[in-house]
Amino acid sequence: MTIRDKHADAVVVGSGAGGGVVAKELSEAGLKVVLLERGGWAHYAAHGDDELTAQRSFPLEAFFGPDNERYRRVAVDRQGNERVVLPNDWAYQNNAACVGSGTVSYGAMAWRFMREDFTMRSTYGDIAGSTLADWPISYDELEPHYEKAEWEIGVAGDDDQNPFAPPRKKPHPMPPFPHTEESKVLEKAAKTLGYHPFPIPMLRNSVPYDNRPACVHVRNCVGFACPVDAKNGTQNTVIPKAIATGNCELRIHAQVTHVLMNDSGKATGVRYIDKEDQEHIQSADIIVLSASATETPRLLLNSRNRLHPHGIGNRYDWVGRNLQGHAYCGADGLFGEELFNRDGPGATIAIADFVHNNPGITGGAVLCNEFIKLPYAYSSGFRPPGSKSWGRAHKEFQKRNYMRNVSIRGPVQEVPNFESRVEVSDSVRDYWEMPVARISGFKLDEDIKTARFIADKAQKWLEAAGATEVWQSIPGTGVSGSQHQSGTCRMGDDPQTSVTDRYGRVHDVDNLFIADGSLHVTNGGFNPVLTIMALGYRVSEYIVKEWQAGNRF
Amino acid sequence: MDNRAEGMERFSRRQFLKVSAIWAGGTWVIGMPALQGKSFTVLSEQEAVIMDALADTIIPPDEEYVGGREAMVTRFLDQQLGRYGYLQREKERYHTCLPALNRSSLNRFGELFTELDEEARTAHLTEIEAGLHDSGALENGWGEYSPSAFFRLVRDHCMMGFYGSPQHGGNKHFVSFRMLGLT
Secondary structure (H helix, E strand, O other): OOEEEEEEEEEEEOOOHHHHHHHHHHHHOOOOEEEEOOOOOOOHHHHOOOHHHOOOOOOOOOOOOOOOOOOOEEEEOOOOOEEEEOOOOHHHOOOOOOOOHHHOOOOOEOOOOOHHHHOHHHHHOOOOOOOOOOOOOOHHHHHHHHHHHHHHHHOEOOHHHOOOOOOOOOOOOEOOOOOOHHHHHHHHHHHHOOOOEEEOOEOEOOOOEOOEOOOOOOOOOOOOOOOOOOEOOHHHOHHHHHHHOOOEEEEOOOEEEEEEEOOOOOEEEEEEEOOOOOEEEEEEEEEEEOOOOOHHHHHHHHOOOOOOOOOOOOOOOOOOOOOEOOEEEEEEEEOOOOOOOOOOOOOOEEEOOOOOOOOOOOOOOOEEEOOOOOHHHHHHOOOOOOOOOOHHHHHHHHHHHHHHEEEEEEEEOOOOOOOOEEEEEEEEEOOOOOEEEEEEOEOOHHHHHHHHHHHHHHHHHHHHOOOOEEEEEOOOOEOOOHHHOEOOOOEOOOOOOOOEOOOOEEOOOOOEEEOOHHHOOOOOOOOOHHHHHHHHHHHHHHHHHHHHOOOOO | OOHHHHHHHHHHHHHHHOOEEEEEOOEEEEEOOOHHHHHOOOOOHHHHHHHHHHHHHHOOOOOOOOOOOOOOHHHHHHHHHHOOOOOHHHHHHHHHHHHHHHHHOHHHHOOOHHHOOHHHHHHHHHHHHOOOOOOOOHHHHHOOOOHHHHHHHHHHHHHHHHHOOHHHOOOHHHHHHHHHOOO
C-alpha cells in the first residue's frame, strides 16, 4: 500500500551542500518544500572523538553513514574486474549520508574556483583522451552566489593576502584563522621562495557568528562533527532556517528510488521508502536532485521509462560520465624540531601560485598544509617509501616523528574523461531492490604529470622550511570520486554534450533540476564545496524567479 | 605424529606450564599470560594467546610504552569480530589462520610461534609478509586464505587496536596517545 504524501511545490532529494541551500532558498521564497534525506541527524554527542568510525577512514563503521547493512556498490578495476564493495571500502567512493551530508564532518575549506577553472578548455586546449570543456557560466556569473554562500553559511578568510584570488565585491564575513607554529615556519619559507602564502578560507567561525560560538581548535575536526557547533555546514545554517520559515518539511531516513514521470515528459514527483520500509510517493511541481555525483546519476538511470528508455536526461549518453574527484598529491617532510602544537584542525596555510599558468602543465592545484594526522591514519601513511610498517622500527618512527612531520597536499584538477563513470549494475541490488551504482574509470596521464609538477613544488617548499628528509606522494591512476566527486551530470548549452542547461535544469525535462557536484564541468584545483553551495544558490535563484513570474513548469 | 597434532600437543603442554603470576590491582593473580581469555566471545583462549604474540611482535613493548598485547589489542579484535560491524566478516579467517600461523614456524624453528622470542617472531612474520609461505598454504592449514594477506589484515587490525579510541577495547590507558604526545 503506497502512501501518497501531500503535494508540495518542490521536493529536494538530499540535504548536503547543494540540497540544503536549495531547500532554504525555495522555502524562504514561499514555496512549500519537502526535503528528503536518506540518513538521520549526526550529532557530536552521539559520535565523539572516535577515529575508527569518523569520516576520514572508517574501518569499523561509517558513523556519518551510509551503513554497511543496506548499501552496496560495484567497483570495477582497470582490468575490468568487478567487485561488490561496502561503504567503508575506499573503492565505494563514500560520501556521508546524514542531515547536512559531508558538511557535518568536512574539513570546511571554503574555496572560490578561479576564473580559469571555468574555462579550462579554452585555456589549455584539447587534451588527448579527454572531454575537457568550458563551463557554460563564467566566474563572474557565479560570483554573487559565492558571496551569498560565504555570508549565509559563514566563512573566515582574507583574500587580500592572496594575489591569485578571483575578484570579489565583499570581503569574507569573518577574519581569517591565525597561523599555527607549523604554518609560521611554512609562511616564512614560502616568502623566501617568492610564493604568496595566505590563510586558508574556512567554513568555520573564527569569531562568534550567526548565534554560534568561535572555533575552539579541537584536534579531531576534519572527519568529525564539531563539539561546539563552530563548523558551518548546511545542517546548522540553511536547513534550520528553511524549517523556521514554516514552508519546509525535512523528512529523514527517506530513501528515494525513482523520479516519476508522466506521459507528456514532465516529472511528477519521487518515490521513496521510509524507515519502516513503507513506500511513499511525494508529488511536486518542481523536483531538485542533490543526491551527490554518484547517487544523482544513479537515480536518473534507475528512473528509466517509456520516454527515457536509457534513463532520464540520458538521451545522448552523458548521465554518469566524466566522474572526477581530485588527483591528490604533495610531499611530506621531517623536521629537526617538533612543529606540531596540537591546535586543530591544523590546516591553516595555502599558496595559490600553481593553480594555473604553469608552463607545459594542464591546470594545477592549491597547496595547503595538511590537517592534523590522526593516530591510526599516521600509523600507516606519512613515512618515507620503504619504511617498516610494523615492528620495533615502526614504533620508534612513530615516537620520534609524529610531532616532527609536516605534510603539504594539493587537489590537482583532473581532466575529465568519458570513460570514468557511474552506471547502474545489472546484477547487484541494494536493500530496496534497486540496482546499485557501478563505478569504473581512470585518471589520464595528464593528471599524473600535473601531480608530479605540483608535488615537486610541495617538496621545494618543505625543503626551504628546513625539513631534513622530504619525500613525495603521487596518486595512482585509479578513478577518483569520494568526498570531491563531481562531473557526472555536467551543465552545458548543447544538449548533445551535457545533461543540464546553465541553470541546472535537465535538458528535456522542464521541471527537473540538479544542484550538486554532478553539475561541475571541471572540478577546480580546490576543494569543491563552496562551489556546490554557490550552484545551489544559482539554481534556486532561477527557480524562484520563474516561480514568482507564474511559471509552474 | 604429523606436525599439526604434534604442535597442538606441545602447545597445550607448554601453555599449561606457562602459568604465571601477575600483579593486578593490588593483589597477585595467578593465571594465563592472556589474562582476559575467559571473557572473550569470539576467540578461544588458545587463539587469544597467539593473537597476543602477534600483537606484541607487530607493536613490541619497550622501556617506555607497552606493546600490542598489554594495550589489549586482542580484546579490541575480539570485540570487533563479535559485534555487528565491518570486521565481523573476518571471524572465520581468524579461526583458520591463527592456529595455522602458530604452527607455521615449526618447520623453520622447531617451535610454535608463541614459543619464539621476539627476534624469531619478527623474522618469521617478515617471511610471511613477503609471501614466502603463500605456496602450499592449503596443505599447511591456512584453508582458502593467503598467509601474506592474513598478515596484512592482522597488521592493520593491530594498528586499529593500538592507535584507535580506547572505547573499542584497545589502546589501554591511552598508551598510543601518550606515546605520540597527544595527551
